[in-house]
Amino acid sequence: MGSVTLRRLSKIFDGGIQALHDLDLDVRDGELLVLLGPSGSGKTTILRCIAGLEEPTGGDVLIGDRVVTRDPPRARDVAMVFQTPTLYPHLSVRENIAFPLEMRGTADAQVTRRVVEAATRLGIPSVLDRMPDTLSEGERQRAALARAIVRGPQAFLFDEPLSRLDAKLRIELRAELLALHRALGATMIYVTHDQTEAMTMGGGAGQRIAVLHEGRVRQVGTPEEIYQRPADVHVARFVGTPGMNVLQGRGRGTGEEGPVIEAGSLVIPVELSTYEGELQVGIRPEFVGLCAVDKGVGNVDVLVVEPLGSETLVHLNTGGQALVARLPGFADVRVGTRVGVKVDRRRLYLFDAAGVPLA
Amino acid sequence: MSSRGWAAAVTVAATIAATLALAVVFAAERHYERAFAFRIAGTTAAYVAAVTPPPQPPPPPPPAPRVVRGRRRPSIRPAPPPPPPQLAPLSPAARSYDLPSLLTQARALQTLPGWSSDVEVYFGTAPLVDATAPPLSPDDLSYLAAAGLWRAGRALVPLKDRDGQEVVGAVAVRPHPMPHGPLPGGIGFAFPAAILAIGAAAATAFRERSLRPGARGGYVGAALFLALATYLDVRAAARQSTDRWLVDTRRLLQEAATRLPPPRVRVAISDLAAIVRDGEVVAGEPADSPPRRVRVDGERRAVVAVLIGSGRWVELRSVPAELEAPRWLILLLPSALLGPLAILLLRWAERTPARLRRETAIAWGFLGPAGLHLTVFTIGPALYAIYLATAANLPALARDPVTWNALRNTALYALYVPVSVALALVAALAVFRYRQHWGGRLLSTAFVLPYVASAVVIALVWQAIYRWGSFGLGRTDWLSNTGSALPALMLISVWAHMGGQMVVFLAGLQAIPPAYLDAARVDGAGAWRGFWRVTLPLLRPVTWFVVLTGVLGALQMFTLVFVLTQGGPSPSHATGVMVHRIYQTAFGQQAFALASALAVVFAVMLLILRWPQLAILRRQVRNA
Amino acid sequence: MRKVLLGVVAVGMVAPFLYMVSVSFMGEGELLRWPPPLLPHAPTTGNYSAMVEVLPYARVLLNTAILAGCVMVGQVLTSAAAGYAFARLRFPGRDGIIAASLAILTIPAILLLVPRYLMIESLGWADTYPGLISTELVSVWGIFLMRQAFLMLPREVEDAARMDGAGEWSLFWRVALPMVRPAVTALALLAFLDQWRSFLWPLVITRSPRMAVADVALAHVHTTYAGNLPYQMAAAVLLTVPLLLICLCAQRYMLSGVRVTGASVRL
Ligand SMILES: Nc1ncnc2c1ncn2[C@@H]1O[C@H](COP(=O)(O)OP(=O)(O)OP(=O)(O)O)[C@@H](O)[C@H]1O
């Protein structure tokens, strides 16, 4: 009953910007689905369409098995938590949390009880009578969360609720949100552009991540699935820190050393019998190695070196295309030098020109 | 919306529109019937007054009204209330009427051939024509002194005594219903047109299932046709009300010619004209009997020829009521067009997403009160002012030196603004500099006091101060002196307006981030340079705002002049400013058209200054 | 030294008012001497007791308060509603209507004086409260002030309220309006003060002393007792004191009012 289904949802804004393209998504009852996508990919738009704050241009939104596409927000029974903690500045925390109950005409006695309950669950019963502008950022977001859970809606929509908090608080609240999900067993859609957060939030048993790119859902799956078997080049590029290297190249079946892909200054031998012409080749940074000049599949220029302690990211330029290598520990690479590149041929991902994986 | 529902909506809208238009026609017909009734009642009252002689001197007892009561006695009705006080002061006998003759004259009215109404004459509250009718209520009678009354389908007008001073009775007229239709047999255009319009709308809607633009045009056409048809009916009713009056008054005039006391051979036209106060009676030619429309000195008149005595003709003229019938279009056009309008609205609603539709409805709900008020109390009056102004003699206005003088004074007076603004800026800087100190706070309070006080109080205070200006030499004080009066007012204004301007400057100063001045100081600028190079340029928008607002306020100054100088010292009009002149023209000379013309001209001049101010506001509106 | 100068200037600014108070305690003949005395020779409160009767004080204060109070409430409500629609609702023709409202701001009061008078007169409202009040109930300037305030509200708060189940009315009345309290206070205060000191319209539309508002009554005293300055000054003091008291009570809001409206153009 608490499932959320989007059917061929599309949204074109007044300026003619199409934010969503015929999007299908199925969130099961009680599931925590993480919606991951780069900035501007339409995550917020999806949530607003589900919430009823935005009217879709086409397609349908179903909550449970009821079509709610044209219903106003209050007829939908979903709660939403926004990126910026939005408390009503003129109401105390208690009144803030009570607001949704009052709007639904809940009896006073019940309101008092449920407000305290929700506040306790989020660990803020002590600030109930303070005004929002006297609260810390974390308390404020907790109060906003309490306001969302207080009326026990069918589904929760979280729009990057933690992005404004500092790192420590973020980790703390993330864990609390997971606990909340377990305790309430409600359907939740959690939006983030931070894939570390996506992996943590979506990492539980039976949880999934949906990757969004330019208004389309590219892949829905477990963290492992989307990392190991990206459904297209966009997912590959976006997932991982840093994301997968994707080079534009050409497949040639008749190189001197057998079939090869020429990409930038690299010539990578592959088992490629079926494809000739334009394609894209992807390789994760951890499978890119450096070696002496002319010893690898090609030579590249070192642009930037980022020593991070446990690993070093080396940004390379191969014939005008960017390539990142991730080396363990501190690597002895100088900026401006020319080095050779090794790749793990078994870890290559091949996509056609349109970005669809080649079998 | 389903197509069937759609078609039904179209039909309902068309029906409502047609019904409304018919209701307006009905109301207009009633209006003109009443107008006719009041008019003929007035004429009848004048006629009765003219043909009834004063009471015969001898027979004092019983007093006149007793006769009436005596006649009432056989009636089966309960005894009438004791004689109302109106009956008592009949004693100034010469002014009143001879009751028996009045009775005769009144009864004779009922027998007039071709007379299209029932008439009753009351003497005091007692009916004369139909003695068994209920008497007039004393309340109504006393009210009649002020205005006519509509009671139970009858127009009641006062019957004055012979010299037109006191109300001694009333004349009541109940018009016979008459068909108004312009078509033979009294058929109106409106009803068939309404049926046609509804039918056309319904037929189109049910056939087309949704209104294509072409069909919509047809529907608008049908509505316009309805408007035209209803207008023709209204016009016919107006015309008929004039015609009825002409015809009935002709009968009265013919009667009057034979009955006017004392009997004479030839009745004077002026005697007849006295009866017809809201029309003209002139010597005329023999002519056909129905009323005609002619032009007299370029003006439209409704006329009818009246034969009085053997071979003697006069012409009875009146302003035709249909001349002002077009004003009914204000009601007729919208109600007829309501149909297409509703359809357009429905059509828009059908095509618009539910959310936008809802929001639009809500927005209009929120805008409603303000919008209605602005339409009624601002836009309407502004248009009315322009309309009034068209009646004024503009060339004469342009030649009037007093007007030019007022303009010059207004402009001169506004010259105080730069002075007060400069002083206000200095004051604001001082207060800002010492804002933590008692001196600064005291200063700001002192400056704000005149800003808070009302203009009349300020005027009175300074009037007291200017007494000192006469130096005790018995000379006139500054306000009574042609040369010094305007500067004296300007001085008051500088003092009074500095405070408000200072407050705005203070807000502007507080809005300047201290970092700017700090940066200037780091760059080595002293306090003076900092002011010229940083503070003043940053305050420029505020300064503009203060100056513009100040000048606009100064140009519309009224109170000081009204209280202190009345535009004088006369006769030089040394302090006559525009607003005061407009006020004087309107409420002193009661020349509303001229005042409106002055106001319109002045408003246009102000507009030139308003423009930059509005530009500032528009920028704000857009930026936000 | 400079601070003393500030004090001197301050006293100079207030001097006319001090003189007003001083004269209001003088006997009628005192001012006929030359030079006119600065301070009353034999202070008397007789002028005040006379003026309380003549004005009549209580009635005048009541009239003024009714006018200012009704207009304040009317302007705040209509401006808030219309400003909200302009700022936060989308509907076809909105920009056109906003432009038209701006155009209305260019109409000076003097243009409306005669037609409004004729209108109220023909409605039979002359010399009545409805006639006095009705024309002032809406202020375009107030609408734009409120619009500006509503525009500042973050969209998230509106969205959050919708999610919490607020309808359009609750959204306006329980969320948006309380959030623009400073603007509402500023508008209310300015409307009140403006009307308390309004002169021309009450002068035109009221006739009987029974209906006079403060300034009209004062002007009347001025013409009736043209030679008696102490009377006039006493009446002026009597009618200024309530205004001062109101301003004192509202001082805090006045400052915030200047802050809110300082950025906005007052036409
Ligand atoms: N009200 C609007 N009018 C016009 N375009 C809009 C509107 N809201 C969003 N967009 C556009 O729609 C696209 C998707 O926006 P959306 O806010 O859904 O992205 P997002 O994935 O939430 O991004 P972020 O992570 O930065 O919040 C963007 O290109 C954005 O510019």
Ligand SMILES: [Mg+2]
């Ligand atoms: Mg977003």
